[in-house]
Amino acid sequence: MSVPTIKFYVREGLLPPGELTSPNQASYGETHVQRLRLIRALLDVGGLSVAGIRGVIEAIDDPRRPLHTVLGEAADQVVPRYERGDGSGIAEARKRVAELIEARGWRTYEGSPAAESLATALAALEEVGHGRFAEILDAYADAAERVARVDLEYVAHQVAREELVESVVVGTVIGDAVFAALRRLAHVDASDRVFGETP
């Protein structure tokens, strides 16, 4: 962690500046180190952009912010993936997403970034000729619900607001990476059992 990098983060608003003890000497505390670790985790493991991290950190640091909107902020920053034009079957995909939300009774506003990114992914699947993937969407949703329930339990253990908020962010962002890796391990296992030659 080089000094110029740290100063770059300060400039970018990711890290509060150190307390100046003299015009050319600043002192940094444990909170700075902690914040740096958070930044690196979101950057390296979570794959967020610097701008995205700024948004998340502002949400964390704003004590007026309702708790459950901070989760939204974190989630939104991870998913800046609505490139795909609208020429394609995105409208139909949106409808399917709305139906799923309805069927699940999820309290989500349609048009939320998560819903939008799900629609994008489904539309992409359709375009690539894997529309049948939608058939197993329910199994995915089951698993997601299960994971989300556990996540919430975990997060609820925190008491201090700041810790809670950070838990939410970390859990959301790094949880994705954890699950993706686990899913991959399970794939390798399952694939090996079905197609593999190692008996």
Added chain:
Amino acid sequence: MSVPTIKFYVREGLLPPGELTSPNQASYGETHVQRLRLIRALLDVGGLSVAGIRGVIEAIDDPRRPLHTVLGEAADQVVPRYERGDGSGIAEARKRVAELIEARGWRTYEGSPAAESLATALAALEEVGHGRFAEILDAYADAAERVARVDLEYVAHQVAREELVESVVVGTVIGDAVFAALRRLAHVDASDRVFGETP
């Protein structure tokens, strides 16, 4: 989808060149369009790099390749995230991953990219002060296993090798995005029930 972009993909080896009917006229078929859609899906939704897509496509196009290694190739390209130095508790995290694999009876080689990226994520969680996250790892693994099983069933429906391989790639890469979005929707729902004010 501009012409120069397509020519760029050809240069990069993502797309086979069109058949030349004359020195300044090439004809592209449905397979080219399909391939382009695949490229865009992996790029926009899957978040792969061009180099990563090249690796995946080479794996798809190589008929000698054992099926279950193609999945590995796709998986490896999605997860180029072992930045985080080794000064941290990565060794301990690796041990925890090995134990998890052992406990699950997963047929995975230790040190696989997925295992490595899981270890990285766990180490990052530890560093950020969320080592307790490991407690809910089993619930994550359960969900991952469940999803992986469904994925394999879905994929096994394909008969032609080429289609099967593409299913695997698409399912692996875009499946991540689908699950992440679903998890986020479920989070919003769960969070709203616990912390929200909308009754």
Added chain:
DNA sequence: CGCTATCTGATAGCGCCACTATCTATGATG
């Protein structure tokens, strides 16, 4: 007290990556 090493803040630059603009030669097209 002087001298060098080190820190701060500011500005400009670098390297990578996914394109994109421009150029020439060539043949399609009205």
Added chain:
DNA sequence: CATCATAGATAGTGGCGCTATCAGATAGCG
């Protein structure tokens, strides 16, 4: 036949995450 689009090649662009450099100021040592 004149114009215009296309192939292929080379060079350039813009965004992003840093990184190098510079002046000014002071800490710390002899």
